[in-house]
Amino acid sequence: MVAVSALALATFAPMPSRAMGSSVVDVPLTFHVVNSSVTKCRNDNKPYTIRGNLVAPADALTDTTHDAVTLYLHGSGDGSVWHFTAVPGVDYVSEMARLGHVSVFIHNLGYGASDAADGNAVCFGSFVTIAHQVVQELRKGIYGAGGKTPVAFERVALVGISAGGIDAELYSITYHDIDALGIVGWADNALTVTGFYPDVVGDGLACARGGESKTAGGPSGWVRVFRGRDWDSLLYNMDPFVRQSFVARYEDDPCGVLSDAGQAIGESIALSPTVTIPVLLAYGDHDPFPPGAFEIQRARYVSSPDVSLAVLPNTGHVSMLGRTAPEFRAVMSGWLGARAF
Numbered sequence: 001m002v003a004v005s006a007l008a009l010a011t012f013a014p015m016p017s018r019a020m021g022s023s024v025v026d027v028p029l030t031f032h033v034v035n036s037s038v039t040k041c042r043n044d045n046k047p048y049t050i051r052g053n054l055v056a057p058a059d060a061l062t063d064t065t066h067d068a069v070t071l072y073l074h075g076s077g078d079g080s081v082w083h084f085t086a087v088p089g090v091d092y093v094s095e096m097a098r099l100g101h102v103s104v105f106i107h108n109l110g111y112g113a114s115d116a117a118d119g120n121a122v123c124f125g126s127f128v129t130i131a132h133q134v135v136q137e138l139r140k141g142i143y144g145a146g147g148k149t150p151v152a153f154e155r156v157a158l159v160g161i162s163a164g165g166i167d168a169e170l171y172s173i174t175y176h177d178i179d180a181l182g183i184v185g186w187a188d189n190a191l192t193v194t195g196f197y198p199d200v201v202g203d204g205l206a207c208a209r210g211g212e213s214k215t216a217g218g219p220s221g222w223v224r225v226f227r228g229r230d231w232d233s234l235l236y237n238m239d240p241f242v243r244q245s246f247v248a249r250y251e252d253d254p255c256g257v258l259s260d261a262g263q264a265i266g267e268s269i270a271l272s273p274t275v276t277i278p279v280l281l282a283y284g285d286h287d288p289f290p291p292g293a294f295e296i297q298r299a300r301y302v303s304s305p306d307v308s309l310a311v312l313p314n315t316g317h318v319s320m321l322g323r324t325a326p327e328f329r330a331v332m333s334g335w336l337g338a339r340a341f
Contacts, residue, residue, distance in 0.1 A: 039125030052106035075162025079112025119221025207255035236316030284315030
């Protein structure tokens, strides 16, 4: 299914599996994980605390009909893109809660509110194993929920944006404990990599020197991937104030991802034909991908009987924060709701 116009996007009109409402809860969550890896990278196998939020209809922690949750993974440089509270009215997970959906957003290791870590010991493989531990804790109801009784969810969808899309697809071929897969703003292609990371050589040199620290006295091994010249293409059709707030909160990325990016992408390309769960691929028409990349990505999921492709008009890479964010939420709500999330 290819949505390339406002009319076609009506196919994804919001269809939440529960009643819509305006009352939303935002519960801080903690997950206790170990930094292991599914790829060959220099992870440290140390324990860490991952922090995030459950944002949902107000009865989500008490009503047993809320048995499904969507876990959202962020991409390069940003620990708040799905739960963006800096500007009123554009927080994706809050707006999805008003449509009846239960969402969990986490800050990856070393980002945002989660524990700091040596960026040389954090990689795509780390993010995948950490997400797996989070999924298991969500299923078992053994995470911290700010003093509230945690819910044990029976069904989990996993959605990642940009580099988080790499995490999500690598997860889907490694573990088999999620019920649906969403990849937003990522397509595996050599031209994609060079288009997204034009300064990868410079980043590699910075990391070879040990990288930087995010905070004074904090762990090193971090590097600034995107810079001012990249924002025009990545943040297309975004309100200037939202853009300014996004860039101000942009974080460095771990040097460890440079060493295992090829492995993570290569394995995903090779094994994506084994994925059997429902898959959504969502892009903006101004996403910086080469021609045909969306269709090539869709064609890889030959074993899934349920693959949807949505391309939003007049939309950039960070689709949940652009001016067409309502249309993006309609796509996500329609797809999730039709699959009982």
